[in-house]
Amino acid sequence: MSETLTMAAALNRALGDAMRADPDVVVYGEDVGILGGVFRITDGLTEEFGEERCFDSPLAEAGILGTAIGMAMNGLRPVVEMQFDAFAYPAFQQVVSHLAKLRNRTRGAVSMPVVVRIPYGGGIGGVEHHADASEAYYAHTPGLRVVSPSTPADAYTMLRESIASPDPVIFLEPKRLYWSKGPVNTTDPGAALDRAARRREGTDLTLIAYGATVEIAEEGAALAAEDGYSAEVLDLRSLAPFDDETVTESVRRTGRAIVVHEAQGFVGYGAEVAARVSEQCFHYLEAPVLRVCGLDIPYPPPKLEDLHLPSAERVLDAVRRLQWESAWTATDGEDRAAVSAGVAHTAGSTGGAS
């Protein structure tokens, strides 16, 4: 049975349903109790389940993670909230040194069924430290699952699956999608955790995105279609583990790929995707794998954030740079305009895998 919910409501529903299903699930963090979290994702949980199950912690992120690790060692399934992406950094030590490693250190004797929910990313006009996209730090750490939903339906399913996971999950909630609406099936939610989803079919190129940039990629694909290019859009959903199979199949078919994410590009998650695609699709590629990413700067002030965040226009610009004709250059250098100035672009004429 499907209802229309915002992503925030879908996450809230997932938490409540998980707590109802399993008395070992506990939810805590800063302001998650009576306030229901600054984004209200935990709204009503203290009322329904009591302070024993959903409660405010002291204001101390390393302690939130450290105590969650101890709880998980002894039979609970903590779901903790980091108030904002950049405020999870004090807990980073616990995440990378212990949460990610305890199973491995103990040869499987101690598992870590912990979910760390992090409202992440920009686009909501937040001031500094409220808009970081920190996925690469986590995805770089073996032992963690790192996921990010892009629809309310996935938000529900992926959070339920994350809570059920025996391994720790960094659950990145694209905060600018909290208020986006969509159908959610809570009775038969399916599975969404390990596999990328194809959001749009296409034959000329593959756009690879996750979280908030899935929407951007879809808009970019619509613009590209007007230009005559048929773009496939993949939503990774799981950043770690990475779904090589779906991505490889798609890129081998289309011959071109662009990764879209809002974090800085340099040594970013897109670099890994580009490398994997290059390794596995080299002979199928018609052009270098491109990245449409945030600028390589500290997250800018809100009035300038649109320059940093990927947009449909920047996606289209990248599509046009995919060496549809040999004189086009794939680099994002300043002289690109000059290089391409004299070259007439015939939309779509050479598009598609050969």
Next chain:
Amino acid sequence: MERTNGPRAVPRTTRLAPPEVVADPPLPSSRPVTLVDHDGTRVSDSSFSPPPPETLGALFRAMVIGRRFDLQASTLARQGRLAVYPSSMGQEACQVGGVLALSDHDWLFPTYRDSVAAVTHGIGPVEVLTLLRGNWHCGYDPHAHRCAPQCTPLATNASHAVGLTYAARRKRGEEGSTATTAALVLMGDGATSEGEAHEAYNYAAMWNAPVVFLVQNNHWAISVPVSKQSKAPTLAHKGVGYGMNAYHVDGNDAAAVYSTVAHALREARAGGGPALIEARTYRMEPHTNADPAHRYRDQGEVDYWRSRDPIERLETLLRAEGHLDDEVRARIDTDAELLADTLRQRMADDDELDPADLFANVYATPTPLLQAQRQRVARVGKVRR
């Protein structure tokens, strides 16, 4: 309108309420709790009664065996059989006194320095040394032994203990057990400066967690003396600010450490909240076998502390009171030798290591990436030693 850059005087229209009278919290004494003095005589302490002779005997025996284990491990490190070994020689009273105070339901959270504590806790010596040997990161099943993996990052194990006892309290009713699970966290003096120590103390106090933090102040954090670590009159004073019970004990007096930890655990189990205990002791050996300790500390200081050896002190008392004679001592020594022999033999050869282990427990189910890498390692990998 007049503008100034300085603070503006705020007209006092309201009267301030008189300050609330807060009772003075009990402060840890600068004189450590001592039950057996360094010359082996009893000291009467009104707050803690000394343990009975059987307990003193058990503490002594565990210290002798612990030291033999420690010496053997140091030798193995010199022979290249261990990657590194941080000795706890001189700290036996803390290692043993803390652990023997635990009950069957309790958990131990040791650090890299606490191998003797782990051995005293009942974990096999080879399993304890797996980490330092370099075979794996932890050689035992934490659940089977109620002992967390030895912790290398400083102070990060403390909050784990708080969470673990929290879970135990939650589970107690459900599973029908009536015993309270308490936890003993071992940490060094340097570790108390870490921010993570603060967070853990605060969580423990706020949640009234049955956790005892035993700070082994062995006077040095690698080359940094405790005087450069903290301005607190004693490290136990740190507990006061969190609203915790706090005690300062003679860390070379096994009876005092045992009694204080046992008391703190009892209080904690009964709902009296966590405790911070500073045990003042001394690291007789360098930080690890690879540390040139002469660069930062005087031999005189080491000699002074050697004269306050925790094992000799208890031996003097036990002999004086007729609970130990040469025969008993010889039996203990034989057991200690046996343990050292077994350890030596079992460490004489390198263990066969299985490369597949590298990938087995990164996730509950190996990811496709790890499966592929496992195959590649099987094809071309080689462990060079």
